Amino acid sequence: MESIFKTWKTSRNLFLEYFDKYSLEQLNKIPEGFSNNLIWNIGHIIVAQQALIYKSSNIQEYISGELFELYKPGTKPTEQTTADEIKELKELLISLIEKTEIDFYNKRFVTFNERMTGTGFHLSSLKDAFEFNNYHEGLHLGFMMNIRKFLS
Template sequence: MESVFRTWKTSRELYLDYFNNYTLEQLNKIPNGFSNNLIWNIGHIIVAQQALIYKDSDLEGYIPNELFELYKPGTKPTGKTSQNEVTELKELLLSLIKKTETDFYDGKFVNYNERMTGTGFYLTSLKDAFEFNNYHEGLHLGFMVNIKKFI
């Protein structure tokens, strides 16, 4: 699991660069031909991780339900994300790694509900979920690389 956590941390550091290098206007811009923006992708990977790891383990996560509803799979941006929400997402981006890692090593995860992801991956264990999460975050990072070309 050490390499899974190391990969996840590296991925999240790459996402952090978007907060540090793009304005609120740029984070919110949906370029022509795209259905979402930079900030939606960041919110989505945060929400997806909480669902994959916590909800599928029958545990409460660390994000408010309102945030989950805005960024869960199948959603799209519904308006401009405020600076307050951007600040909240920025804080969650890295803080959730430490919380999840602590919960993992403290043995908080006991059960995992097997399931098929929307992209056709069958997850049978918590380890599968962590590995899929890293894959999922890589996909969205690729989407963001494309979006930033047009903002």
């Protein structure tokens, strides 16, 4: 699990860089031909991780239901994300790693409900969910690298 957590931390730090490199307007911009923006991708990976790890383990997530509804799979941005909301996402991006690690090492995850992801991956264990989470976040980092080419 240490390598899974190490990969996850590295990935999240790459997402964190977008907050420093792009303005509020750029984070919210949906380039022509795209269905989402940089900030939606960040919000999405946060809520997806909480669902993959916590919901699948029958443990209350650390995010609000409102946040989940905004960024869950199948959604897209419907309005501009505010500076305050971006500040919250930036904080969650990193703080949830520590909380998840603590919960893992304190053996808080006792059960795991097998599931199939929307992309067809069968997750039969908590470890599968962590591995899929890293894969999923890598996909969204790739989407963001593509979106940034269209920002001025």
